[in-house]
Amino acid sequence: MKRLLRAVPIAAAASLAMPAHAQFAKPEDAYKYRASVMFLQSQHMGRINGQLKSDKPDLALVAENAAILDVVNKLSFTAFPEGSDMLANSRAKPEVWSQAAKFKQYADRLNVDVGRLLAASKGGDLAATREAFQATAKVCKACHDDFRRD
Numbered sequence: 001m002k003r004l005l006r007a008v009p010i011a012a013a014a015s016l017a018m019p020a021h022a023q024f025a026k027p028e029d030a031y032k033y034r035a036s037v038m039f040l041q042s043q044h045m046g047r048i049n050g051q052l053k054s055d056k057p058d059l060a061l062v063a064e065n066a067a068i069l070d071v072v073n074k075l076s077f078t079a080f081p082e083g084s085d086m087l088a089n090s091r092a093k094p095e096v097w098s099q100a101a102k103f104k105q106y107a108d109r110l111n112v113d114v115g116r117l118l119a120a121s122k123g124g125d126l127a128a129t130r131e132a133f134q135a136t137a138k139v140c141k142a143c144h145d146d147f148r149r150d
């Protein structure tokens, strides 16, 4: 397992603009890391959704959450080293690795849409914020449909 983890293609990993080298002592750590990150993503998406559903959405609060998402997103995709789909808890499909380019496209798309969400909410543009939020949620779902087991 350790050998597999070291064999993560450097080029692919580096192209995700990662903040630090994704090195995990054990595959379980990679799983825990990405599950933690995705939990944060869902929490902050939920808070934004709550604002956008309210009568008077607070766009400053949306922007605060979007800024967190903007950082957190970039972490999750550093946490899929080869071999870490073999864990009992993992719902990652083997396609994460066999269709790595497509997986990365979703990751990149998410970064673009969250960037738009952040800009729109910072700028106080409610319509653009709603649109970018819908787009972001769609990417989460599309990637899960293709790359996550039920």
Ligand code: HEC
Binding pocket: 031, 034, 035, 036, 038, 039, 041, 042, 045, 089, 090, 091, 092, 093, 096, 103, 104, 106, 107, 110, 136, 137, 139, 140, 141, 143, 144, 147, 148
């Ligand atoms: C590039 C693909 C991709 C994108 C984009 C993506 N996810 Fe995920 N997500 C996954 C995969 C794969 C798993 C399963 C990981 C595992 O179980 O090993 C997962 C798991 C999760 C989980 C379950 C974590 C757990 O406890 O096991 C949550 C919650 C989640 N994602 C939320 C989100 C949210 C919210 C977004 C959008 C802001 C998002 N994801 C975007 C691929 C993606």
